[in-house]
Amino acid sequence: MTGARFKRVRLRRPDLRIPFPRRFAARLTGETVVSVTRRAKYLVAELSSGETLLMHLGMSGWFRVDRSAGGRATAPPGLHDHVVFEMSTGAVVTFNDPRRFGFIDLLTPRQLTAHPALSTLGPEPLSKEFDASSLAMACRGKKTSLKAALLDQRVVAGLGNIYVSEALYRAGLSPLRPASTIATSSGKPRQAAHRLATAIKDVLIEAIERERNPSYRAGRFRVYDRENEPCRTRGCGGRIRRRTQGARSTFYCPSCQR
Numbered sequence: 001m002t003g004a005r006f007k008r009v010r011l012r013r014p015d016l017r018i019p020f021p022r023r024f025a026a027r028l029t030g031e032t033v034v035s036v037t038r039r040a041k042y043l044v045a046e047l048s049s050g051e052t053l054l055m056h057l058g059m060s061g062w063f064r065v066d067r068s069a070g071g072r073a074t075a076p077p078g079l080h081d082h083v084v085f086e087m088s089t090g091a092v093v094t095f096n097d098p099r100r101f102g103f104i105d106l107l108t109p110r111q112l113t114a115h116p117a118l119s120t121l122g123p124e125p126l127s128k129e130f131d132a133s134s135l136a137m138a139c140r141g142k143k144t145s146l147k148a149a150l151l152d153q154r155v156v157a158g159l160g161n162i163y164v165s166e167a168l169y170r171a172g173l174s175p176l177r178p179a180s181t182i183a184t185s186s187g188k189p190r191q192a193a194h195r196l197a198t199a200i201k202d203v204l205i206e207a208i209e210r211e212r213n214p215s216y217r218a219g220r221f222r223v224y225d226r227e228n229e230p231c232r233t234r235g236c237g238g239r240i241r242r243r244t245q246g247a248r249s250t251f252y253c254p255s256c257q258r
Contacts, residue, residue: 033048058102059101082100130156139182147165151246227240
C-alpha cells in the first residue's frame with residue numbers, strides 16, 4: 001500500500017468492533033499512503049491528507065492482497081470480506097475478519113494524539129527505550145503478578161500471552177511473583193529485571209526469525225502449551241504446569257521459575 005493511491009474503497013458492513021467513521025470511503029478515495037508502520041499491535045498508515053488509517057486485526061482478522069489487470073478482484077468478496085481497498089497499483093487489499101473483533105479507523109492528527117489505544121502505550125520491546133531500567137520503573141510498587149504486568153500495554157507495548165510465558169520461563173521468573181519484586185523501592189532494576197528484559201527481546205527476535213523461515217517452526221515453544229511435559233532446563237527435573245491468570249492460560253515450571 002505504501003506509495004499507492006486509493007482508487008476505490010468498499011465497505012460491506014457498517015461496522016466491525018466499532019462503527020466506521022463518517023464518510024470513511026470518501027475521505028480515503030484519492031489519497032496516497034505515505035507510510036505503513038506498526039505501534040504495538042496496531043497497523044498505522046499515514047495518508048497524504050494528514051489523516052491516519054489505524055487498523056487492528058483483533059482475534060481473527062487478516063489482510064489478503066490480490067492483483068488483477070483491471071485493478072479489481074477477480075473473485076467476488078467472501079462472506080467475511082468486510083473492507084476492500086482498490087489501489088492505484090492494481091493491488092486489491094481486502095480485510096477479512098470472521099469474528100469482527102478487529103477495527104479500522106480514520107483519525108485526524110488531533111484524534112490520533114488523544115486516541116486511547118495509542119496514547120498510553122509503553123515502549124516497544126525491541127526499541128532502545130525498553131531495557132531493564134524502564135521495565136523496573138514501570139513495575140515499581142505494582143502489587144499485581146509479574147505475568148499480568150507484562151500483559152499491561154502501559155508497561156511494554158505489544159507483548160501477548162504466549163511470549164510473556166516464554167520470556168518468564170527463559171528468565172527463570174515465576175509468573176505468580178509480584179511485579180514489584182524486580183525493582184527496588186526507588187525503581188532501580190534488580191538482577192531479575194535485567195534477565196527479564198533480555199529474555200523478552202530474545203524471545204521476540206527468535207519468533208520473528210521463525211516466521212521468516214518455516215523450517216524453524218517445529219518445536220518453537222519451550223513452555224507454552226506443554227502442560228505436564230518435562231522442563232527443558234538442564235538439571236531441573238520439573239514438569240510444566242498450567243494455571244489461569246486473568247482468564248489466560250499460563251504455562252510455567254514451578255521448579256526453576258522462582
